[in-house]
Amino acid sequence: MSLATEDLSALEARTRALLASDALTTPTRAALQGRMDQRFEPTHLLSPDQRRTLEAACLRLIPEPDLVRRTALPAAFEAKLAKGLFRGWRYAEAPDDLTLYRAGLDALDVAARAATGTAFADLATEPQDKLLKVACKGEPPFDGSALDHWFEELLTALTELYYAHPLVQVSIGYDGMADAHGPQAVGFQAVSAEAGRLGR
Amino acid sequence: MAAEPPPRRYSDREPVDAVVIGAGGGGAPILMKLAQAGLSVVCLEAGRSWSPKDDFASDEMEQEKLFWKDERLSAGEDPIAFGRNNSGIGVGGSTLHWTAYAVRPQPDDLRLRAEFGVGRDWPMTYLELEPYLDEVERMLGVSGPSPYPWGPPRSAYPRPPLPLNGAAQIMQAGGAQLGLRTSPAPNAAPSSDYDYAGLHRPACTSRGFCQAGCSVGAKGSADVTFIPLALRAGAEVRERAFVTGFEREGDGRLSAVLYTDAEGREQRQRCGTVFLCAGGVESARLLLINDLANSSGQVGRNFMAHPALQIWAEVDAFVKPTRGIPGGLISEDTHRPEDVSFAGGYLVQSIGVMPMTYASQMARGYGLWGEALTSHMRRFNHVVGINICGECLPHPDNRLTLSDELDARGLPKPMIDFSNGDNEKALTAHGDRLMTAVLEAAGAYALKRTPRNAHTLGACRMGSDADDAVVNADCRSFEISNLYVCDNSVYPSALSVNPCVTQMALSLRTADRFLARR
Ligand SMILES: Cc1cc2nc3c(=O)[nH]c(=O)nc-3n(C[C@H](O)[C@H](O)[C@H](O)COP(=O)(O)OP(=O)(O)OC[C@H]3O[C@@H](n4cnc5c(N)ncnc54)[C@H](O)[C@@H]3O)c2cc1C
Numbered sequence: 001m002s003l004a005t006e007d008l009s010a011l012e013a014r015t016r017a018l019l020a021s022d023a024l025t026t027p028t029r030a031a032l033q034g035r036m037d038q039r040f041e042p043t044h045l046l047s048p049d050q051r052r053t054l055e056a057a058c059l060r061l062i063p064e065p066d067l068v069r070r071t072a073l074p075a076a077f078e079a080k081l082a083k084g085l086f087r088g089w090r091y092a093e094a095p096d097d098l099t100l101y102r103a104g105l106d107a108l109d110v111a112a113r114a115a116t117g118t119a120f121a122d123l124a125t126e127p128q129d130k131l132l133k134v135a136c137k138g139e140p141p142f143d144g145s146a147l148d149h150w151f152e153e154l155l156t157a158l159t160e161l162y163y164a165h166p167l168v169q170v171s172i173g174y175d176g177m178a179d180a181h182g183p184q185a186v187g188f189q190a191v192s193a194e195a196g197r198l199g200r
Numbered sequence: 201m202a203a204e205p206p207p208r209r210y211s212d213r214e215p216v217d218a219v220v221i222g223a224g225g226g227g228a229p230i231l232m233k234l235a236q237a238g239l240s241v242v243c244l245e246a247g248r249s250w251s252p253k254d255d256f257a258s259d260e261m262e263q264e265k266l267f268w269k270d271e272r273l274s275a276g277e278d279p280i281a282f283g284r285n286n287s288g289i290g291v292g293g294s295t296l297h298w299t300a301y302a303v304r305p306q307p308d309d310l311r312l313r314a315e316f317g318v319g320r321d322w323p324m325t326y327l328e329l330e331p332y333l334d335e336v337e338r339m340l341g342v343s344g345p346s347p348y349p350w351g352p353p354r355s356a357y358p359r360p361p362l363p364l365n366g367a368a369q370i371m372q373a374g375g376a377q378l379g380l381r382t383s384p385a386p387n388a389a390p391s392s393d394y395d396y397a398g399l400h401r402p403a404c405t406s407r408g409f410c411q412a413g414c415s416v417g418a419k420g421s422a423d424v425t426f427i428p429l430a431l432r433a434g435a436e437v438r439e440r441a442f443v444t445g446f447e448r449e450g451d452g453r454l455s456a457v458l459y460t461d462a463e464g465r466e467q468r469q470r471c472g473t474v475f476l477c478a479g480g481v482e483s484a485r486l487l488l489i490n491d492l493a494n495s496s497g498q499v500g501r502n503f504m505a506h507p508a509l510q511i512w513a514e515v516d517a518f519v520k521p522t523r524g525i526p527g528g529l530i531s532e533d534t535h536r537p538e539d540v541s542f543a544g545g546y547l548v549q550s551i552g553v554m555p556m557t558y559a560s561q562m563a564r565g566y567g568l569w570g571e572a573l574t575s576h577m578r579r580f581n582h583v584v585g586i587n588i589c590g591e592c593l594p595h596p597d598n599r600l601t602l603s604d605e606l607d608a609r610g611l612p613k614p615m616i617d618f619s620n621g622d623n624e625k626a627l628t629a630h631g632d633r634l635m636t637a638v639l640e641a642a643g644a645y646a647l648k649r650t651p652r653n654a655h656t657l658g659a660c661r662m663g664s665d666a667d668d669a670v671v672n673a674d675c676r677s678f679e680i681s682n683l684y685v686c687d688n689s690v691y692p693s694a695l696s697v698n699p700c701v702t703q704m705a706l707s708l709r710t711a712d713r714f715l716a717r718r
């Protein structure tokens with residue numbers, strides 16, 4: 001079920017009931033319940049302007065406003081940045097993560113002001129998307145090694161944080177975390193039978 | 201089960217017979233063999249040990265603790281994504297999160313140069329590896345089809361195949377339409393409870409989290425197979441021991457391994473022989489940092505990563521792509537395809553996927569964002585995928601070097617330059633056409649390609665010529681007689697199969713060769 005047909009409080013109740021059930025192993029429940037209730041301290045890594053740009057960009061990259069707000073996605077990203085993103089690699093041309101993300105957010109805002117006289121965060125969604133499309137392609141003014149793969153990194157980091165959240169997972173119909181009861185209960189046999197109905 | 205004896209502790213003042221660096225696919229089998237032969241042996245492993253049942257959650261983000269997170273710099277036309285994709289840390293190494301796809305090479309895989317005039321041959325034959333491959337499959341409790349449809353006859357797999365997930369059934373149906381032979385794949389997870397060498401492992405429950413660690417302890421990772429047997433035979437595994445250097449005698453032989461312990465103290469372990477098994481990137485990095493075993497200039501060169509294009513598609517059926525053993529189905533009909541312009545070949549494999557990994561692929565690999573991303577993710581339960589794993593030719597400029605940037609330990613970060621050559625591109629294009637046809641024949645739609653190279657191979661290659669390789673056929677350094685390197689970095693050619701089973705077999709052979717010399 002998607003959010004179009006279910007409001008946030010119903011999704012929240014359904015998710016909490018699933019996580020509390022014995023269909024989850026103890027370590028799985030601990031990890032997911034912890035994430036449900038996680039609060040993020042503000043950091044000093046981003047300026048207020050950078051933070052506003054980030055929040056606005058989040059809502060366009062992942063346009064599910066209720067869930068983006070409930071999962072505190074921008075704050076979760078900032079907290080991860082504070083810990084170091086630790087993905088284990090980076091493009092050799094790109095600067096370190098913090099420098100890269102700051103430069104990217106600044107560039108987005110500068111481009112918005114240059115084109116429209118308005119901060120990125122205050123633009124309507126359409127011109128925001130237009131700028132993000134340019135950023136996505138790495139076209140000017142989003143080219144150059146200081147912004148190397150900036151958009152890809154931001155998008156990937158946000159996407160991973162978002163789809164790791166149990167509320168979001170349940171909202172897309174994912175229940176893979178509920179596997180404590182072994183092969184009969186993981187929904188696997190039923191799936192096998194149904195996969196016979198192939199294609200359209 | 202009988203109570204385990206207390207783990208053995210060696211003093212670091214007394215020299216031990218051997219130190220094994222790294223407790224992954226390369227190191228763990230050697231550790232076991234040497235301990236079973238009665239040698240005093242210590243394994244120094246950068247990561248910690250885990251209890252699958254208590255420590256592993258069915259959650260991708262929680263399980264990121266299994267990935268090697270020290271930063272690597274990726275350059276070239278096709279920069280390699282490390283981290284989640286390409287390396288692990290901990291007692292068990294990358295086998296903690298390997299997908300358990302337990303394929304063997306075919307005999308001609310080891311003779312690429314003899315057959316095609318490119319790349320390199322392995323300095324050994326398939327027949328020499330065969331008994332070790334048998335042993336590895338028994339140790340891992342591989343579930344697979346017997347007889348196996350491709351390659352020479354082989355001993356029966358210990359267990360029959362695991363059930364096929366949605367992607368596997370789609371690939372099977374598409375293959376049948378096109379005349380592409382498919383088969384349930386060999387996977388290192390027993391389809392019923394498995395007892396071997398005094399170890400008990402439960403059956404795979406098809407939960408599909410292999411790449412995030414197997415919490416039920418079914419998957420044949422080193423931590424539930426070779427390592428416990430090594431410990432029983434008296435080996436010591438020193439966890440959170442990060443090796444940084446070596447001490448040498450006047451004659452050039454190594455006399456001790458230097459490492460930083462769990463408390464951050466500098467330590468030294470004296471030893472008779474060193475087995476460097478720190479994986480496809482870290483072994484070459486350690487040799488370069490310490491300027492060891494590199495008068496050939498080959499350390500770091502010829503880095504290879506299998507072309508591993510994935511194609512995702514949607515089906516109407518509700519398939520829950522996470523469920524089931526991920527690599528359910530295989531075809532090796534493309535092992536040596538006819539009428540093609542490239543050397544070598546590839547295998548085709550159906551794949552399962554967890555949601556965060558999939559979303560990440562869609563964002564980074566396919567460029568979906570906005571409504572396109574969120575609406576696609578709402579179709580997650582209808583996603584199927586297949587991929588290839590194909591030959592990658594060695595190229596001297598695909599290379600691991602030390603960058604000027606230092607990491608938190610003050611060691612230079614490794615920089616890996618990688619570009620797919622013409623052979624990899626032609627092979628990938630062939631695989632792309634085939635996988636597209638298979639998916640479309642099965643009625644799948646909305647295909648999405650995510651280009652990828654997988655596995656870290658070759659930067660300390662093995663060979664018979666000291667000017668062209670770093671180690672010989674016994675995985676012993678041409679220069680330092682008591683230094684062995686045995687992990688994915690010694691692969692002279694990539695093989696058109698996933699590397700782990702071959703690695704473990706090579707490690708067992710290396711241990712035997714070493715023991716025979718003593
Ligand atoms: C996500 C993923 C999926 C995979 N799936 C498959 C599959 O389905 N089938 C297949 O055949 N293969 C697969 N592989 C590959 C397989 O995991 C490798 O072939 C195998 O683990 C290689 O063994 P290794 O010893 O080279 O490296 P590793 O297993 O990575 O072991 C290296 C060890 O050395 C340790 N180490 C590194 N540096 C130091 C240091 N300085 N000091 C101390 N310790 C150190 C590391 O922590 C690590 O534990 C997969 C790999 C990954 C990453």
Ligand code: SF4
Pocket residue numbers: 300389403404405406407408409410411413414415416417418419524525526
């Ligand atoms: S699918 Fe099987 S082997 Fe893989 S994690 Fe689940 S139980 Fe373990």
